[in-house]
Amino acid sequence: MTEPADEPRLLTIANRFAHVDTWVFDLDNTLYPASSDxxxxxxxxxxxxxxxxxxxxxxxxxxxxxxxxxxxxxxxxxxxxxxxxxxxxxxxxxHDIDRSSLPPNHSLAAAIAALPGRKLILTNGSREHALDTAKQLAIDHIFEDVFDIVAADFIAKPHEGAYERFFDRHAIEPKRSALFEDIARNLIIPHARGMTTVLVTPEAGHEEKRESWEIAHGREPHVDFTTNDLAGFLEGLTATSQPQ
Structure with missing residues (x-):
């Protein structure tokens, strides 16, 4: 969980992302909250x-x-x-579902847009689902591209081949990249390749909707950071660099 922090701690966290020039986001239960239907x-x-x-x-x-x-x-x-x-x-x-229950997230849009560098979506779902959902959230205009299960030749996260295809397709240097994911096992290979990893957990007061074996709490060695407030976490990475 993202806790309130004083400025020195915020600076310390932000410094851990200072080298990042490529920001990669999972879609389901990451870019929209796990409390969504x-x-x-x-x-x-x-x-x-x-x-x-x-x-x-x-x-x-x-x-x-x-x-x-x-x-x-x-x-x-x-x-x-x-x-x-x-x-x-x-x-x-x-993916033929009604997305009207998902409100636009302008705070998240602003927080992602403020990040320096490229922004990409990496999903085990389809490109169309990612684009439709991102449009509903009003964040679709921010991302350079979507890498979906089809682009991965149907090799899914957490298997290494999915990430290798993603890195190759988009000329990504893992050690200069960060990945935001809601499933801890999907961070194992990225962390091993040098990505900075962030586990996105359900908001406070909301129960997990995943399988019991999927649930993690951020103490795993391949999880660098954990947050239950994605927009707030991202805002913290750029706020410390803003003039006072």
């Missing part, structure tokens, strides 16, 4: 897709869904590998 809607549609695909009951479909997710990084990768499911049909179906 967007991820539960997507999660439900994944289960529904599997019910229709296999003719299983909801409980069995969900168990299989989570098995593939844990083993492959995404349910889609498991379905493609073991059942030859068409990726485009899956992505269109599961």
């Amino acid at each position: 967007l991820w539960p809607k997507i999660d439900h549609r994944i289960t529904l897709f599997m019910i229709r695909l296999f003719g299983l009951d909801g409980m069995s479909s969900r168990a299989l869904q989570k098995h593939y997710y844990k083993h492959y990084g995404t349910t889609l990768r498991g379905l493609m590998t073991e059942h030859g499911v068409d990726a485009d049909a899956f992505l269109k179906f599961v």
Whole structure:
């Protein structure tokens, strides 16, 4: 959690990011808060897709869904590998959700825009979902590009190949980059490659909506910083450099 801090501590944190010229953000439950209903809607549609695909009951479909997710990084990768499911049909179906409940986040937009350097989205979802969601948040104009699951050849975070493709596609120097993510295991490879890592946790008073094995609290060695207020954390990185 981001705690109130005096100016020396803020300067210390900001100095840890002074070398960063590329800012990379996960999408779901990171750029929008975990308290939003967007991820539960997507999660439900994944289960529904599997019910229709296999003719299983909801409980069995969900168990299989989570098995593939844990083993492959995404349910889609498991379905493609073991059942030859068409990726485009899956992505269109599961991301066909109502985003109107998500309000624009002008504070976040200003905080990201103030960061020096490039800004990119790295997601296991689709490019269209990322763009539609970023537009709903009123932050779509800030990002240089979106690197999605298709661009990664359907190799999902946390697997090393996803990051290697991302680094190559966008000519990224990991040691000059920072990654903001809501799932701790997705920070293991980036941290090993030299990225500064930030775990984004649910806001105070909101419970985790992830699987129990996904939940982390920022004490892992591959997590450099933890915050439950992304906009506030980013504002702190640039406020110390502003003239008083």
